[in-house]
Amino acid sequence: MNNHIFGIHTIIEALRAETHIEKIYILKTTPNERLSELRNLAMKNQVPLQYVPVEKLQTLAFKGNHQGAVATISSMFYQSLEDIIKATLDAKKVPLFVMLDGVTDVRNVGAVARSMECMGANALIIPISGGAALNADAMKVSAGALNYLPVCREKHLLDATYMLKEYGIQLIACTEKAQDTFFAANFTEPTCLILGSEEKGISPALLKVVSQQVKIPMQGKISSLNVSVAAGMMLSEVVRQRIAN
Numbered sequence: 067m068n069n070h071i072f073g074i075h076t077i078i079e080a081l082r083a084e085t086h087i088e089k090i091y092i093l094k095t096t097p098n099e100r101l102s103e104l105r106n107l108a109m110k111n112q113v114p115l116q117y118v119p120v121e122k123l124q125t126l127a128f129k130g131n132h133q134g135a136v137a138t139i140s141s142m143f144y145q146s147l148e149d150i151i152k153a154t155l156d157a158k159k160v161p162l163f164v165m166l167d168g169v170t171d172v173r174n175v176g177a178v179a180r181s182m183e184c185m186g187a188n189a190l191i192i193p194i195s196g197g198a199a200l201n202a203d204a205m206k207v208s209a210g211a212l213n214y215l216p217v218c219r220e221k222h223l224l225d226a227t228y229m230l231k232e233y234g235i236q237l238i239a240c241t242e243k244a245q246d247t248f249f250a251a252n253f254t255e256p257t258c259l260i261l262g263s264e265e266k267g268i269s270p271a272l273l274k275v276v277s278q279q280v281k282i283p284m285q286g287k288i289s290s291l292n293v294s295v296a297a298g299m300m301l302s303e304v305v306r307q308r309i310a311n
Contacts, residue, residue, distance in 0.1 A: 069138075069139050070126050070127065070136055070137065070138055070139065071136070071137050071139055072123075072126070072127040072130055072131075072132040072133070072135065072136040072137070073130075073131065073132060073133050073135070074098065074100045074101055074104055074133045074134065074135050075100070075133075077090060077104055077135050077136075077137045078100070078103060078104050078107060080137060080139070081104070081107040081108060081111050081113070082107070084111070085139060086139065086140050086142065086143060086144065087108075087111070087113045087137050087138065087139060087140065088113075088114075088138040088139070088140035088142070088199050088200070088201070089113065089114045089115075089116055089137070089138050089199060090104070090108050090113055090114070090115050090116070090135060090136070090137045090138075091115075091116050091117075091118045091122060091123060091126060091135065091136045091137070091138075092104075092105070092115055092116070092117055092118070092134060092135050093117070093118065093119075093120055093123055093132075093134035093135070094117035094118075098133075098134060101134055101135065104135055112194050112219075112221050113137075113194075114194055114195045123135075123136050126138075138199070138201075140199075140200065140201075142200045142212065142217060144217055144218060144219040145189070145216045145217065145218055146218065147189070147191060147218040147220060147226055147229060147230075148229060150188060150189045150216050150218060151229070151230070151233050151235070154188045154189075155233070159188065160254070160255070160256055160257075160308065161188055161233075161235050161256040161257065161258075162185075162186065162187045162188055162256075162257055162258075162259075162301075162304060163187065163188055163189050163190075163191055163230070163235070163257070163258040163259070164178060164182055164187055164189075164190055164191065164258070164259045164260075164261065164297060164301075165191040165192075165223060165226065165227075165258055165259070165260045165261070166178065166190070166191070166192050166197060166261055166262075166293075167193070167223055167260060167261070167262045167263070167268050167269055167272055168193075168196055168197065168262055168263040168266055168269065169192075169197060169198060169261070169262070169263050169293055170196070170197060170198050170263065171198055172198040172199065172200070172201060172203045172204040172207070173203065173204070173207045173294075174198070174292065174293050174294045175190075175192070175197070175198045175200065175204050175207075175208075175294075176203065176204040176205065176206065176207025176208040176211075176212070177207050177208070177294035177297075177298075178190070178261075178293070178294050178297045178298075179204070179208040179211045179212050179215050179217075180207070180208045180209050180211045181294070181297055181298040181301050182211065182215055182297070182301065183208075183211035183214055183215045184211075185301040185302065185304065185305050186305070187215070187301065188216065189215070189216040189217065189218050190215055190216070190217045190218070191217075191218045191220060191223070191226055191258070192217065192218070192219055192220070193219070193220060193221075193222075193223050194219050194220065194221050200212060200217065223269075223272060224271055224272060224275065227258075227260075227272060227275050227276075228275070230258050231275070231277075233256075234256055235256040235257065235258050236255050236256065236257050236258070236277040236278070237258050237260060237275065237276040237277045237278075238251050238253075238257055238258070238259055238260065238276065238277060238278050238279075238280060238300075239260045239261075239268050239272065239273055239276040239278070239279045239280070240259060240260065240261050240268075240280060240281070240282065240296055240297075240300055241262070241267055241268055241273070241279050241280075241281060242267075242281050242282075242289060242290055243267075243279070243281070244279035244280050244281040245279075245281075246278065246279070246280050246281070247280060247281055247282070247283045248280040248281065248282055248299075248300060248303050249283075249303070250278075250280060251278055251280050251303075252307070253303060253304040253307045253308065254307050254308055254311045257304060259297070259300050259301070259304070260272060260276060261293050261296060261297055261300075262293070263293065264290060264292065264293055282296060282299055282300070
């Protein structure tokens with residue numbers, strides 16, 4: 067699903083051509099005017115940067131002349147969230163989105179995408195930085211669902227929530243700290259499910275703007291679920307309510 071290009075000039079030209087770049091790896095200790103140009107273009111194009119040791123670059127570039135920079139090219143085509151919202155509403159469908167906050171395990175993201183595609187969700191929303199890269203592993207775990215499921219990569223998830231609310235889409239956060247169970251939510255309404263990482267959960271900033279916080283009722287001694295399992299259960303309840311309605 068991904069391949070790498072290396073060399074400052076090559077990556078700059080790829081950015082100018084609006085090539086879909088997943089991430090750029092940069093050697094932090096390399097002072098270079100062209101490298102500054104690359105960083106500026108990356109920020110303008112909202113491409114994540116990661117500073118790494120030279121050994122990482124040598125591995126990614128297969129010991130080629132990387133000049134302090136290697137980029138991962140993705141075959142994943144990220145789509146505009148607003149375009150997806152409008153297209154969903156124009157098609158007279160009840161929107162169903164999933165937003166993942168801080169989920170860094172590619173296997174979890176792939177598994178969530180698989181459940182979403184099976185349940186008829188409209189798009190997956192992820193952050194540009196602080197989330198898992200949608201690489202070959204994610205594609206494999208998704209069983210190919212990422213070939214069909216629109217993915218929106220947002221610079222700031224908080225801004226994405228404001229847009230969703232402007233279009234009348236409720237934000238339902240799945241958190242074990244909630245008082246209500248997910249049976250109390252009305253999923254027949256346009257909905258965006260928000261799930262966080264197992265370690266940190268959903269960020270406080272996002273929790274402040276959600277329409278409702280819900281939890282999955284559990285009877286065992288373990289108090290938390292894998293995020294992909296939780297997403298599957300939430301999506302199943304959405305579909306149950308919409309079919310029953």
